[in-house]
Amino acid sequence: MNVLITGGMGNLGSRLLIPLVRRKYQVVLFDGRPDPLISSPEFEKTLYFEGDVTNLESIIQAVHQHEIDVIFHLASLLSAQSERESNLAWEINMTGTRNVLEAARLGGVSRVTFSSSLATYGPGIKEPLEIDAPMWPASLYGVTKVASECLGNYYHLRFGMDFRSIRFPTLVAPRGASGAASAFCSAIFVEAFEKGAFNFEVGPDATFPAIYIGDAIRAFLLLFDAPNERLSRRVYNVHGLGLSARELANAVLRILPETNITYTPNPTLSVIVDSWPQFIDDSMARIDWDWEADYDLDRMAIEIITQLRNRSYNENP
Ligand SMILES: NC(=O)c1ccc[n+]([C@@H]2O[C@H](COP(=O)([O-])OP(=O)(O)OC[C@H]3O[C@@H](n4cnc5c(N)ncnc54)[C@H](O)[C@@H]3O)[C@@H](O)[C@H]2O)c1
Structure with a gap:
């Protein structure tokens, strides 16, 4: 094909x-x-x-x-x-x-x-x-x-x-695309790993769906x-993970506890993020083509940091 x-x-x-x-x-x-x-x-x-x-x-x-x-x-x-x-x-x-x-x-x-x-x-x-x-x-x-x-x-x-x-x-990946309003979901892993610090441009209670x-x-x-x-x-x-910024930060801190996490909400970005739902009903995908997410937050965080440590960003689904 x-x-x-x-x-x-x-x-x-x-x-x-x-x-x-x-x-x-x-x-x-x-x-x-x-x-x-x-x-x-x-x-x-x-x-x-x-x-x-x-x-x-x-x-x-x-x-x-x-x-x-x-x-x-x-x-x-x-x-x-x-x-x-x-x-x-x-x-x-x-x-x-x-x-x-x-x-x-x-x-x-x-x-x-x-x-x-x-x-x-x-x-x-x-x-x-x-x-x-x-x-x-x-x-x-x-x-x-x-x-x-x-x-x-x-x-x-x-x-x-x-x-x-x-x-x-939002797609979360060790090397994510930078043009998305949700780019912070991937950037936190890279910056926590490389710089030991990450600043969210949304508040800790901002919620969003991710996969x-x-x-x-x-x-x-x-x-x-x-x-x-x-x-x-x-x-x-499809639904993967319903997250808040704080939950995402805590998952990173469980693996990289020295990371300095700060929050400086950007009003323009916050308006966009606040418009997103946190939880998605994906029952049609489950019924029609047997969809089910494999990764919870901690499994995803471990996988991403491991890939960053190994400098290997390939997926093998
Ligand atoms: N990244 C996310 O969180 C996310 C979430 C939901 C949906 N999507 C969708 O998934 C798709 C892929 O997203 P991604 O994260 O890989 O983005 P990306 O920016 O990494 O990839 C987009 C690719 O499109 C190419 N491109 C841009 N303009 C083009 C043009 N005029 N002609 C040919 N190629 C062009 C770019 O060079 C780039 O390689 C997009 O349709 C995006 O809307 C992404």
Whole structure:
């Protein structure tokens, strides 16, 4: 099977390629940069296509040249950067998704699996967040994710495309992406380990949902592998961990007790974080494709600090 990963050099993509290569799939990484965030022996077996999702022709060319069967569409500007660069966010997240779906349709690609986000929901949602709760996002990033899901669902209804999507909470990883409002969830591990100190830009009682990156990749593969007849919908929520900043700090302190943790809330960031639910009802994913998170907070913290100590950031889901 020939698999195209848009945004394949990023946090999620450079880890997702590992199990796909192990399945003997030919993986093509479609990205604007040639180096993966996480290097691995499996990366050496992938192909690189230098391209831009805002350019329809470049995706059509990649699909055609590599006879692509399925696409994982991950290329995106993340939440904080989308607020700073709204025109670019619109181009990459909106036009980019439309281009990927259109190139898939024209190229006879059988399946597009998309990484959405819980940022699709807005503030004031009751806990636990139910999948069909109203979606009135408080960020441009969330707006683009809602619209991308709707477009994917439209391609499914109109053209029979096998569009599948997961709304991920914050991905926590030893080397995380820096453009997300939730980047502090990963940064605390790196800074505690390297500098012995971490300053939260939210207060200790700020709460948020998160998922260990290894669990996120496992979720993606479970959804990807699920027989179509088991899917009752095209878009799913997954839950990993419901955390507060204090709980996250305490998990780090249990392993690195000398860490100096401080809190200097940034009002802009706090508004975004306060709009997030802490607990997610992911029963549809559990029913339809047997989803269950493997990692609790302490297991995740031990895993991440061990990877930082070993300078090995690869996932082996
Ligand atoms: N990081 C999180 O916490 C999180 C949470 C929920 C959902 N997601 C989603 O998961 C996906 C992957 O996120 P990530 O954490 O790996 O982000 P990332 O920033 O590490 O990776 C994104 C990749 O997309 C590439 N890219 C950006 N613009 C592009 C363009 N115009 N054309 C081609 N490639 C382009 C970047 O070079 C980068 O390699 C995104 O869709 C994101 O919205 C992430």
